[in-house]
Amino acid sequence: MQKLSDITIGKEYIVKSINDDELAQKLLEMGCTPGEKIIVERKAPFDDPIAIIVSGFMLSIRKQDAEKIIVKKS
Amino acid sequence: MNTTKIKVVLAGNPNSGKSTLFNALTGLRQKVGNYPGITVEKKTGSCSLDDNIKADITDTPGAYSLYPKSIDEKVAQEVIFNKKDKDYPEVTVVVADATNLRRAIFLITQIIDLKMKVVLALNMVDLSLKQGIIIEVRKLSEALNIPVIAINARKQEGIENLKKAIVKANTQEYTHTFFNVKTLFKDIIEQTNLLRNSDNDYGSFLTLCLQDINKDIKLANLSKKYQFIPSRAQAQETIRRYKIIDGVVESCSTEIKVAGNRSFTKWLDDILIHPICGYFIFLGVLFLIFQAIFSWSAYPMDLIDGWFTNLSIWVAATLPTGVFNDLIVKGVLAGLGGIIIFVPQIAFLFAFIAFLEDTGYMARIGFITDKILRGFGLNGRSIIPLLSGAACAIPAIMSARTITSWKERMITIMVTPLMSCSARLPVYTLIIAMIIPAEQSWGPFNLQGLVMMAFYLLGFLAALGTAFILKFILKAQQKGFYIMEMPSYKMPDWRTVIYTIVEKVKVFLFDAGKVIIAISIILWFLSSYAPGNKFEQIEKKWVGKENAEANISSEKLEASYAGMIGKSIEPAIKPLGFDWKIGIALITSFAAREVFVGTMSTIYSVGDNSNIQSIRERLESVQNPDTGKAFFTTAVGISLMLFYAFAMQCMSTLAIVRRETNSWKWPIIQFLYMGGLAYLSSFIAYQILN
Numbered sequence A: 001m002q003k004l005s006d007i008t009i010g011k012e013y014i015v016k017s018i019n020d021d022e023l024a025q026k027l028l029e030m031g032c033t034p035g036e037k038i039i040v041e042r043k044a045p046f047d048d049p050i051a052i053i054v055s056g057f058m059l060s061i062r063k064q065d066a067e068k069i070i071v072k073k074s
Numbered sequence B: 001m002n003t004t005k006i007k008v009v010l011a012g013n014p015n016s017g018k019s020t021l022f023n024a025l026t027g028l029r030q031k032v033g034n035y036p037g038i039t040v041e042k043k044t045g046s047c048s049l050d051d052n053i054k055a056d057i058t059d060t061p062g063a064y065s066l067y068p069k070s071i072d073e074k075v076a077q078e079v080i081f082n083k084k085d086k087d088y089p090e091v092t093v094v095v096a097d098a099t100n101l102r103r104a105i106f107l108i109t110q111i112i113d114l115k116m117k118v119v120l121a122l123n124m125v126d127l128s129l130k131q132g133i134i135i136e137v138r139k140l141s142e143a144l145n146i147p148v149i150a151i152n153a154r155k156q157e158g159i160e161n162l163k164k165a166i167v168k169a170n171t172q173e174y175t176h177t178f179f180n181v182k183t184l185f186k187d188i189i190e191q192t193n194l195l196r197n198s199d200n201d202y203g204s205f206l207t208l209c210l211q212d213i214n215k216d217i218k219l220a221n222l223s224k225k226y227q228f229i230p231s232r233a234q235a236q237e238t239i240r241r242y243k244i245i246d247g248v249v250e251s252c253s254t255e256i257k258v259a260g261n262r263s264f265t266k267w268l269d270d271i272l273i274h275p276i277c278g279y280f281i282f283l284g285v286l287f288l289i290f291q292a293i294f295s296w297s298a299y300p301m302d303l304i305d306g307w308f309t310n311l312s313i314w315v316a317a318t319l320p321t322g323v324f325n326d327l328i329v330k331g332v333l334a335g336l337g338g339i340i341i342f343v344p345q346i347a348f349l350f351a352f353i354a355f356l357e358d359t360g361y362m363a364r365i366g367f368i369t370d371k372i373l374r375g376f377g378l379n380g381r382s383i384i385p386l387l388s389g390a391a392c393a394i395p396a397i398m399s400a401r402t403i404t405s406w407k408e409r410m411i412t413i414m415v416t417p418l419m420s421c422s423a424r425l426p427v428y429t430l431i432i433a434m435i436i437p438a439e440q441s442w443g444p445f446n447l448q449g450l451v452m453m454a455f456y457l458l459g460f461l462a463a464l465g466t467a468f469i470l471k472f473i474l475k476a477q478q479k480g481f482y483i484m485e486m487p488s489y490k491m492p493d494w495r496t497v498i499y500t501i502v503e504k505v506k507v508f509l510f511d512a513g514k515v516i517i518a519i520s521i522i523l524w525f526l527s528s529y530a531p532g533n534k535f536e537q538i539e540k541k542w543v544g545k546e547n548a549e550a551n552i553s554s555e556k557l558e559a560s561y562a563g564m565i566g567k568s569i570e571p572a573i574k575p576l577g578f579d580w581k582i583g584i585a586l587i588t589s590f591a592a593r594e595v596f597v598g599t600m601s602t603i604y605s606v607g608d609n610s611n612i613q614s615i616r617e618r619l620e621s622v623q624n625p626d627t628g629k630a631f632f633t634t635a636v637g638i639s640l641m642l643f644y645a646f647a648m649q650c651m652s653t654l655a656i657v658r659r660e661t662n663s664w665k666w667p668i669i670q671f672l673y674m675g676g677l678a679y680l681s682s683f684i685a686y687q688i689l690n
Helices: A021-029 B017-024 B072-081 B098-112 B125-130 B138-143 B159-170 B182-196 B201-209 B219-224 B229-254 B263-272 B277-295 B300-320 B323-340 B345-357 B361-374 B380-388 B393-402 B406-418 B423-434 B445-474 B494-528 B534-541 B548-559 B561-576 B580-589 B593-607 B615-620 B634-646 B650-662 B665-689
Strands: A014-016 A037-043 A048-052 A059-060 A070-071 B003-013 B030-034 B043-050 B054-061 B091-097 B117-124 B134-137 B149-151 B253-255 B483-485
Touching: A014 B277, A014 B361, A021 B229, A021 B615, A037 B263, A059 B098, A059 B361, B003 B017, B003 B072, B003 B098, B003 B159, B017 B030, B017 B043, B017 B117, B017 B494, B054 B159, B091 B159, B098 B117, B098 B125, B098 B134, B098 B138, B098 B201, B098 B229, B117 B134, B117 B159, B125 B134, B138 B149, B138 B229, B138 B406, B138 B548, B149 B159, B159 B593, B182 B201, B182 B219, B201 B219, B201 B229, B201 B361, B253 B483, B263 B277, B263 B361, B277 B300, B277 B345, B277 B445, B300 B323, B300 B380, B323 B593, B345 B361, B345 B494, B361 B380, B361 B483, B380 B393, B380 B406, B393 B406, B393 B650, B406 B445, B406 B650, B406 B665, B423 B445, B423 B593, B423 B615, B423 B634, B445 B634, B483 B634, B494 B561, B494 B580, B494 B593, B494 B650, B548 B561, B561 B580, B561 B634, B561 B665, B580 B593, B580 B634, B593 B615, B634 B665, B650 B665
Parallel strands: B003 B054, B003 B091, B091 B117, B117 B149
Antiparallel strands: A014 A037, A014 A070, A037 A048, A048 A059, A059 B483, B030 B043, B043 B054, B134 B253
């Protein structure tokens, strides 16, 4: 299991859990539910924020928040 | 024949094409206002559904769910959920982006479960086909038990079908449940149903989730008894709901691998948000905007200037001479000309902003600037209010609502008025044109354009610096997340761009315009009348003497009410290089900065009875009584521009800040710190340059 902030760009992972209630609510309603495929698409300069593709759309999320998203290899 | 009216609300995810559909349905029959008490933009419009039925359509801010995270989403939730809300709809139309069907269905099923009459408008089917997603509309309609209409809001296709579906939906009862929330929380929902005297399970569930523990003790006690934690319950419910949705999506859509899926966006992102390239492109875009509003808009502005000069001459010659002629030419027309001339610049600026938003590039600007802005207590979402602040602080401050973190939103609101707004443009334009020759250039760039850009940069830097200080003063109230969708790039919808321009120009002409005309007339009065019989004395004094006319007018102005006010503040502004005439303009500018130009033109044309010149030529000929040289030297010009760059001379902005922060404390602080900054920088600049 890995943090979303640590995974390599372009590799497909699966959402395991989100370790923050508020963040979880926000991401869940957008469709970032456990079991969904997640890919880090690219990183902004200084590796922060990062752009992820989840459930078919691209989101920009800060590194500090990405650390709370736990993923596993698909 | 009787026509009936029904209320229709448009809801949907951000970027689903909701506004485009709203424009397609209502055309220009729309009103932009605010929701009472708060300043989330409220768009309403009307449309004929068929020969007998009309619809009042309310647009709501984009939302992902009925669980509000920001004030914007709260509005959407209130309108749909609160039966007492005056916009509570007969029929709700949910706009869904076909390329993001799964996420769109989430909001729809929440609304279905509230037993509301829903029609799903499936938008952007052509785009989803390009991406290899085939959606079977009939199956989707059966699975959700609601009408589903495929539309193309941009091409205005499917609109008639949608209207028919709305009419039909209004006559039907909706009792279907998509997800029975009782399977998760049976007991507490039944108890809440009793409390609410309702059999709407999902309504009870939302009531529980959105409860204010301090306000509703009965609900709080229930939650305690059943160990109901809203955030956890929401998460549980969301996950279960999505599981069912996944089944629906799977049965109704097929995805085939298409070569080039997403590849255009990816390819463009490689360039536009490249770590080095991206910033240069962003700077290039900014530079283009400034050249456009300064150089390109000069042509239409010259035209308008010409028309007004001719009109004034014609009116002055046609109307019988007297007070009325004077009032029309020097009060009303002078003020009107001073407003309309800036329409081209506002149109250019909002054209750019609408274009950047609509193509998806604005979100990328946020992506590459978030890390930098975060250091100043702002975030990537602040870039949109800040950049819009370059047009007008009022919509800009309102757009800060999308920032969910209180602290970052407050800082954005506090510093946005430091950005050089379009109301400062007239002041800058006028002064730059006076102190810098038009032919002068620096390499391939026009020097006037460069100075203009320098002042915009100065405003931006002042905003950042102030934000940095505020970052240490303000205390965070809750955690803020920076989660922003980066939509696929698309061609801008030209209709949306044009509607934005029309809307902003209208707001400027009619809202700011009213103030400007009123002040122009008051000023004309103040500068045309004096206490007692002072004017008569002046006229008597100069009878038969040489050059009487010019001296009479200048002495009259000095003696007038306006002159009295200006003179009384002259000691305070003399160290900045300003005289009492500028003093008058400074005072009137507190209504709105652009009044400066109108005031100067009124004051000086009143002082010169013989002809109507273009205001710039008039000001250039003004002499300093002490030195006998031109009054508007570089030192005075720079000092004046600095004052306008920093001072909070906009009542409307202060009013908006008060409403957005819900207290007088913030606008007062803003007024004082900006005023201090303005006085200090003008003082230093004038003392050094002079």
